[in-house]
Amino acid sequence: MVRAHNPQARTREPTPWKLQRCRIVHPENESLIDDGLAVYFRAPYSYTTHPTIELHIHSGRALIAALLSSLSRIPSLRPAESGEFTRQALLAGRLDLTQVEGLHDLIEADTEVQRIQALGTAGGETRAQYDSLRSQIIHCLAQVEALIDFGEGEDIEEGVYDRAKAEASTLLSQIQGHLADSRKGELVRSGIKMAIFGPPNAGKSSLFNYLANRPASIVTPIPGTTRDVLELTLDIGGLPVVVADTAGLRRTDDVVESIGVERGTDAVKNADFSVCVLPLSEVLSSDGSTIALPKDVQELITPHTYFLLNKADLVSNPLPTSNLVIDGHPDTAGRVWTASLATGEGTQAFVQGLAGALMSQLNINGPSAQSQEHHAPLVTRERHRVHLESACRFLKAFLALPPEDVVLGAEELRYAAQALGRVTGDIGVEDVLDAVFRDFCIGK
Numbered sequence: 258m259v260r261a262h263n264p265q266a267r268t269r270e271p272t273p274w275k276l277q278r279c280r281i282v283h284p285e286n287e288s289l290i291d292d293g294l295a296v297y298f299r300a301p302y303s304y305t306t307h308p309t310i311e312l313h314i315h316s317g318r319a320l321i322a323a324l325l326s327s328l329s330r331i332p333s334l335r336p337a338e339s340g341e342f343t344r345q346a347l348l349a350g351r352l353d354l355t356q357v358e359g360l361h362d363l364i365e366a367d368t369e370v371q372r373i374q375a376l377g378t379a380g381g382e383t384r385a386q387y388d389s390l391r392s393q394i395i396h397c398l399a400q401v402e403a404l405i406d407f408g409e410g411e412d413i414e415e416g417v418y419d420r421a422k423a424e425a426s427t428l429l430s431q432i433q434g435h436l437a438d439s440r441k442g443e444l445v446r447s448g449i450k451m452a453i454f455g456p457p458n459a460g461k462s463s464l465f466n467y468l469a470n471r472p473a474s475i476v477t478p479i480p481g482t483t484r485d486v487l488e489l490t491l492d493i494g495g496l497p498v499v500v501a502d503t504a505g506l507r508r509t510d511d512v513v514e515s516i517g518v519e520r521g522t523d524a525v526k527n528a529d530f531s532v533c534v535l536p537l538s539e540v541l542s543s544d545g546s547t548i549a550l551p552k553d554v555q556e557l558i559t560p561h562t563y564f565l566l567n568k569a570d571l572v573s574n575p576l577p578t579s580n581l582v583i584d585g586h587p588d589t590a591g592r593v594w595t596a597s598l599a600t601g602e603g604t605q606a607f608v609q610g611l612a613g614a615l616m617s618q619l620n621i622n623g624p625s626a627q628s629q630e631h632h633a634p635l636v637t638r639e640r641h642r643v644h645l646e647s648a649c650r651f652l653k654a655f656l657a658l659p660p661e662d663v664v665l666g667a668e669e670l671r672y673a674a675q676a677l678g679r680v681t682g683d684i685g686v687e688d689v690l691d692a693v694f695r696d697f698c699i700g701k
């Protein structure tokens with residue numbers, strides 16, 4: 258369907274990987290469709306590894322429709338299904354399953370930290386780590402199989418079995434380390450859950466609206482205004498955060514409000530971290546040094562609670578935050594900020610500080626650290642976690658076997674390698690393919 262001007266060129270293979278201007282004409286009647294650009298990718302150096310022609314045409318609905326309809330006149334052509342190009346790339350081994358997932362995450366990324374993580378995974382960083390772990394297990398397995406075939410002391414040097422065990426044990430702790438990474442990869446991919454809580458009238462909904470940059474939650478001077486949990490996914494310093502505004506914590510006879518308080522309490526307990534908003538003027542001790550926590554708030558404080566002491570405008574000359582102590586919680590340094598959501602003072606510093614604290618808690622390099630070396634996390638989906646956990650179980654089973662059970666040991670190592678192969682799609686790929694490609698856009 259793409260024909261060059263020079264009639265002799267019709268029979269020649271186009272120059273590969275060179276963008277060329279050409280007339281794009283109808284395959285049957287040769288009527289002009291557009292004056293565009295075309296590039297030919299010679300196999301296997303294309304996205305799918307198959308020979309590929311890419312047409313660059315002017316935009317416009319009628320133009321695209323005319324081109325697609327003329328392409329469909331060529332008997333061997335049909336429109337691609339969603340994710341079909343990527344599926345071909347996967348089946349040809351050009352991408353592995355983690356890269357395909359990374360590509361999907363890249364297309365879906367809403368925030369900078371998500372984009373950076375997905376870019377690393379799509380580019381093969383995660384694949385390289387899985388391949389390395391798997392080849393180390395296979396190295397162990399090779400030693401154990403050599404023992405089965407030849408027996409220690411005769412053809413094989415002494416200590417091979419012990420060495421294989423030492424290697425397996427190092428691998429096991431490496432994988433366990435990845436599994437204990439505070440679900441960082443999964444949180445960045447699907448959003449970190451943060452609940453705002455505190456006593457009524459502290460400014461929780463004002464904070465929610467400030468973060469959302471719009472009046473998403475109703476703010477009034479009447480305590481008990483917010484009754485249900487409100488949720489929004491927001492970008493906080495590049496991190497995707499699912500923020501929940503909750504009803505103020507207090508005992509109340511109002512049935513609706515007390516259900517709201519119960520729901521709010523659950524939201525705080527289920528969140529990955531929370532922000533406790535307190536009205537500074539009401540919780541500050543008379544000497545101005547200590548913050549007294551209201552009773553209903555106390556039981557929800559954890560090491561993952563951050564504090565915003567709001568309404569600083571109502572306190573004359575408040576002490577610097579670093580000198581304030583939260584009563585009963587001497588370990589809150591770096592987790593307390595003072596601000597006024599009414600005047601805006603201190604609010605930016607709070608958001609920046611919160612994003613920084615979350616980044617360091619999750620051990621994430623922020624967008625500003627982009628040039629530094631970083632490793633894509635090994636676990637960005639439950640699927641990865643399941644297979645890594647089963648690899649750990651097989652490695653442990655191998656380590657628990659006595660040397661005389663060397664044949665069983667080899668079997669356990671084989672299973673461990675297979676478990677990792679399932680993450681990258683080298684093994685058992687068919688059953689996950691449909692799930693992975695379902696959400697892909699057409700074509701890509």
Ligand SMILES: Nc1nc2c(ncn2[C@@H]2O[C@H](COP(=O)(O)OP(=O)(O)O)[C@@H](O)[C@H]2O)c(=O)[nH]1
Pocket residue numbers: 456457458459460461462463464475476477478479480481482483505567568569570571596597598599600
């Ligand atoms: N003076 C002052 N008033 C504030 C500040 N932040 C919020 N308020 C007011 O406090 C009241 C309660 O705010 P709201 O966000 O609804 O509190 P919530 O009950 O914790 O959700 C409203 O009248 C707000 O305008 C602040 O920093 N200073």
Ligand SMILES: [Mg+2]
Pocket residue numbers: 461462463474475482483503504505
């Ligand atoms: Mg409210």
